[in-house]
Amino acid sequence: MTGVAAPATAFASQAALVAEEPAPVDMGPAEETVNTAPPAEPEEAGLETPTEPDPIETGKPPADTESGDYCGATQRVYIPTSKGGTYHEGVGPTNSNYNGTSRVVRSTFTSEVTGEVGVSVTAGLAPSIDVMIAKLEAKYEVNLSAKLTAKLGNTVSVDTPSKRSTSAKYGVYRLKNTGTSYSVYSNCTSSAKKTVTSYSPLKVGWYLWES
Template sequence: MRRTRPIIAVTALALALALGSAAPAFAADPEPNAEPVHTGPPAEPEESDLVDAEPEQADDLPSLPVKPSFDQPDGSTCEPGYRYFATSKVRDYHKGVGITQSNYNGTSRTATSTFSSDVAGKVGVSCSGKLGVSVKVAIVDIETEFNVDVSSEASVTIGNRIAVETPPKTTTNGKYGVYRLKSYGYSQYKYANCTNGVKNDVTIYTPRRVGWYIWES
């Protein structure tokens, strides 16, 4: 008896994409995509005096209040130093690590664009204004006030991949990085006699999560 080989049918869908990318993009099967597709690149923070570093403890103390501690009627005393108070939050701003990756679909059908992160790095806290306290102290108040989880630093790794659908005659762009929560607050110095100094307005960006920012053009 002659043995019959089983016939295996293999179907491959190959889409010819006209690539116009600053970094390699790959065609692959779709993966779960939790990131929304935007209509434009990530917005840059409005402030121009952001510093991506942990502010040092302030040592330039404000002038002593008019009333010294021994003039306090009840003789109360406080631990002198700066305090930070979070007041409101806005939204998450994306800070990319590495270059933007782009993939143009020149066909008449929807294609799949897959991007892979190729740069490792870290994103920390940015702030404008006089913070007066350490970043860790400010983070505690932000988390308590807004019931969110943020950190002083987030790491971006190499090799994270994302697959998204690219409509016909459309370019899909992707950038991997860190979403940072933008919030407002103020710092204020409290003296030993429990009086407060002037309020220093602060805008602060605190890392919240790592992820892709995807947009079409």
């Protein structure tokens, strides 16, 4: 028997507030990994979709500046400092199937919408998103994207035990990271260092849980 999933609850907004730091989700294959609880919402209060930084200033400082030093074009710096967990951002509704029989059945879920999930970052990132992603990829040996699309029609199947419910969310897994960012100006002075928290798309996939 195959249970066809029906919409349950809409996915939580990207800016949802949580009381405590959520636990990262299991990154195993969706077909093999069935969790015991819904995906934890990332702590994204104050995060935003980043914009490109202002053009880099390349000229020498004015003659009447306190420092006559010249350090070249403005350098925008980002240094990853702490790798966090991986969090699932749902696209579309949560689907669920209850097995009321006395034996194991196969539940099949199909994504119902197409949606895009991008980078979120706190204010203070000095360089571009592409620069930040390149730094993260080099440090942690992962492949990240500025945005990924979860598409309509993707299907996953999983066994549902007797008298149990299986729920499924389709979306994008994102890597959390904390880093330090600042600018070094042409007159050799630096801006204040800021701690930047980011969530960067890692891969598209399902999150499954049983209750």
